Amino acid sequence: MNSPLSWNRLPRVSPDAVYRLTQRSADIPLHLPRPLLAYGNGRSYGDVCLTEQGTLLLTRGLDRFISFDEQNGILRCEAGITLQEILELIVPRGWFLPVTPGTRMSTVGGAVSNDVHGKNHHTSGTFCHHVRCLELWRSDGSIIECGPEKHQQWFEATVGGLGLTGLIRWVEFGLIPIENPWMWVESRRFANLDEFWTLNHQLESRWPYTVAWIDCLASGNARGRGLILAADHAAARNELPKFKERRRRVPIDPPFSLVNRVSLRALNGLYYRQPIKPQGGLTHYAPYFYPLDTIQDWNRIYGRQGFYQYQCVIPPREAEAATAALLETIGRRGEGSFLAVLKTFGNKSSLGMLSFPRAGTTLALDFPNRGDKTLRLFEELDAIVREAGGALYPGKDARMPASLFQSGFPQWEAFSKYVDPNFSSEFWRRVTS
Numbered sequence: 001m002n003s004p005l006s007w008n009r010l011p012r013v014s015p016d017a018v019y020r021l022t023q024r025s026a027d028i029p030l031h032l033p034r035p036l037l038a039y040g041n042g043r044s045y046g047d048v049c050l051t052e053q054g055t056l057l058l059t060r061g062l063d064r065f066i067s068f069d070e071q072n073g074i075l076r077c078e079a080g081i082t083l084q085e086i087l088e089l090i091v092p093r094g095w096f097l098p099v100t101p102g103t104r105m106s107t108v109g110g111a112v113s114n115d116v117h118g119k120n121h122h123t124s125g126t127f128c129h130h131v132r133c134l135e136l137w138r139s140d141g142s143i144i145e146c147g148p149e150k151h152q153q154w155f156e157a158t159v160g161g162l163g164l165t166g167l168i169r170w171v172e173f174g175l176i177p178i179e180n181p182w183m184w185v186e187s188r189r190f191a192n193l194d195e196f197w198t199l200n201h202q203l204e205s206r207w208p209y210t211v212a213w214i215d216c217l218a219s220g221n222a223r224g225r226g227l228i229l230a231a232d233h234a235a236a237r238n239e240l241p242k243f244k245e246r247r248r249r250v251p252i253d254p255p256f257s258l259v260n261r262v263s264l265r266a267l268n269g270l271y272y273r274q275p276i277k278p279q280g281g282l283t284h285y286a287p288y289f290y291p292l293d294t295i296q297d298w299n300r301i302y303g304r305q306g307f308y309q310y311q312c313v314i315p316p317r318e319a320e321a322a323t324a325a326l327l328e329t330i331g332r333r334g335e336g337s338f339l340a341v342l343k344t345f346g347n348k349s350s351l352g353m354l355s356f357p358r359a360g361t362t363l364a365l366d367f368p369n370r371g372d373k374t375l376r377l378f379e380e381l382d383a384i385v386r387e388a389g390g391a392l393y394p395g396k397d398a399r400m401p402a403s404l405f406q407s408g409f410p411q412w413e414a415f416s417k418y419v420d421p422n423f424s425s426e427f428w429r430r431v432t433s
């Protein structure tokens with residue numbers, strides 16, 4: 001078996017062993033090399049799900065539904081189930097995930113451990129705001145059932161805890177009711193960052209879901225131009241369109257990145273000029289929430305060197321100036337991805353000691369790995385984030401310096417008391433050494 005990778009395909013590290021979990025209550029053999037680390041579906045970018053020493057515990061075999069209260073929308077399932085498998089069960093029964101990241105290929109254990117956020121952060125917080133309880137296995141054999149009101153410290157350490165407090169075996173969380181699988185989506189164009197702030201403010205007060213895609217290469221008066229998609233679950237109606245998802249696949253690993261300055265300019269420009277729907281229209285939930293999932297293995301377009309994602313959050317007071325500075329730096333270097341994501345987080349405080357979401361603005365974009373050149377750009381971006389009092393998302397990181405992690409997550413030392421002594425990751429060793 002090839003060593004498991006994370007989504008951006010770097011770093012490439014081989015653990016001493018991998019062990020497939022199939023029964024949630026089965027013992028984990030004592031002879032496995034330590035440290036241990038759970039690996040869900042490898043949809044994080046970077047090294048939170050990787051360890052070169054020790055054993056990766058593959059959780060996808062923990063894929064059973066345990067209970068489903070269809071009246072009240074409460075689901076308990078094993079931690080290796082993907083969000084896609086959950087949607088297949090719940091959507092036909094009139095329920096939806098309370099919060100979802102931009103891929104439905106994440107497992108529930110991964111969603112909890114990175115305390116993932118979605119397009120509705122400003123109204124619904126993070127995934128873990130909806131978790132009622134979970135079961136944690138510790139390497140000393142103890143089992144802790146915790147939640148917001150039960151063993152609360154363990155809960156606060158484990159949600160957003162990057163898999164370091166032990167193995168999550170099952171999770172119980174609340175769902176939200178829907179009338180049908182469709183979204184009502186209003187799309188609007190903004191000509192630059194100033195227009196974004198105004199439009200985003202207006203739309204967030206009216207819509208539960210908002211997200212903006214921006215052209216990171218546009219400069220001058222057009223810096224930060226893009227499209228914003230605001231949405232809600234569609235109301236009940238007698239007739240609905242038919243929907244069939246078309247899936248495509250990137251079949252090969254190109255020897256070099258297909259994403260470069262020329263392809264980026266062309267694709268970003270095309271995307272920006274596409275027809276919009278200011279009056280709104282119906283879109284199935286799959287293309288609205290998961291546009292990238294329809295292209296299987298899209299991460300291959302960056303070639304064998306892999307890529308980085310840079311996702312930061314900037315506190316509200318500094319957000320406008322720092323976002324402009326970040327885009328100016330990225331644009332000047334001609335780097336960046338097809339479509340950068342810009343979103344404001346609401347004021348709901350995250351529950352996890354190491355949760356990334358917090359009030360402010362988050363910018364996320366991918367960069368082909370061009371070695372030192374890319375790393376030097378990140379140093380410039382880090383300086384802007386640090387100066388603004390922001391933080392980088394551990395679930396999307398393969399290189400942040402320890403000092404930036406420690407300033408962005410001031411509870412990290414208090415958190416480290418809850419780390420299972422037999423669990424660790426490349427990420428954790430990197431940011432605490």
Ligand SMILES: Cc1cc2nc3c(=O)[nH]c(=O)nc-3n(C[C@H](O)[C@H](O)[C@H](O)COP(=O)(O)OP(=O)(O)OC[C@H]3O[C@@H](n4cnc5c(N)ncnc54)[C@H](O)[C@@H]3O)c2cc1C
Nearest residue numbers: 040041042043044101102107109110113116117162163168
């Ligand atoms: C296209 C795309 C879009 C994305 N959009 C978003 C987004 O909008 N918002 C967002 O927040 N994230 C987003 N992500 C990131 C992704 O949702 C998270 O990284 C998620 O945690 C991945 O889940 P996974 O099951 O693949 O976990 P992995 O990547 O395998 O692991 C992630 C972490 O969870 C831990 N873990 C996994 N299972 C367990 C378990 N059972 N017990 C203990 N620890 C465990 C691992 O040790 C690791 O620390 C996106 C990723 C992609 C590829």
